[in-house]
Ligand code: HEC
Ligand code: HEC
Ligand code: HEC
């Protein structure tokens with residue numbers, strides 16, 4: 001199970017991906033999942049405990065020593081929050097965005113987290129998921145990903 005998934009990820013990373021936009025709302029910054037906790041303790045605790053997304057940085061960090069800087073940046077498309085969109089920059093600068101957090105599905109939430117106004121936060125659609133969970137990527141195996149996944 002482990003190796004094929006890594007190969008898929010590498011294939012996606014090196015071929016480049018376009019993420020489907022998170023739900024559109026008025027422009028507002030990302031704030032990080034911890035900011036959601038005070039008002040949504042239930043969702044937050046379940047998410048941190050059971051979702052693999054909440055540990056998605058670890059998946060990348062484990063493999064990072066084998067990757068070129070370009071390949072590593074490819075991982076950010078799907079394994080962190082808001083890369084290239086005002087969220088994740090790098091681990092040292094923005095550790096609060098280093099996993100796939102609430103805002104990858106709900107969109108940036110700083111204004112909603114300030115005001116607690118439900119009209120300021122989005123709900124995901126299938127298109128939101130497909131930005132990262134996409135069948136076509138599963139087929140795009142290549143030589144280098146297989147090599148990295150441990151063929152030798
Ligand atoms: C200051 C409190 C507060 C914070 C912080 C907060 N929310 Fe909310 N949120 C609310 C309230 C109040 C509602 C409306 C009642 C409800 O659904 O619980 C709501 C509703 C929602 C909804 C449902 C919206 C709808 O259309 O029904 C989502 C999704 C949501 N919040 C996500 C988040 C996320 C993600 C964060 C962190 C970025 C966050 N919230 C931070 C108070 C907050
Ligand atoms: C920003 C990219 C991204 C988006 C958007 C996204 N996912 Fe994920 N998802 C991931 C990553 C990355 C993992 C694997 C994390 C790991 O194991 O390192 C994952 C894991 C999962 C898993 C595996 C089980 C688990 O406990 O996490 C499921 C199921 C899942 N996602 C469903 C969804 C659904 C449904 C949506 C849309 C509502 C969605 N995802 C949107 C990136 C994303
Ligand atoms: C196009 C989106 C995408 C890209 C790019 C991507 N991944 Fe993933 N990755 C996922 C998803 C989705 C999952 C969860 C698969 C599942 O559980 O269904 C995942 C899971 C993983 C896992 C967990 C495997 C397991 O068995 O638990 C590792 C490790 C991983 N990715 C590493 C990487 C690395 C390293 C990169 C960059 C070279 C990368 N990924 C790039 C989407 C992506």
Ligand code: HEC
Nearest residue numbers: 033036040043044047053100101102103104105106123124
């Ligand atoms: C994988 C995507 C995904 C992630 C990540 C995610 N959510 Fe959600 N969330 C959803 C979906 C799907 C719904 C249901 C939307 C609907 O009813 O149309 C939802 C609904 C909600 C609601 C509305 C009440 C409810 O339970 O239906 C709140 C509040 C909420 N999420 C908060 C959060 C918080 C806080 C986090 C992070 C700790 C988070 N979500 C992470 C997909 C996600």
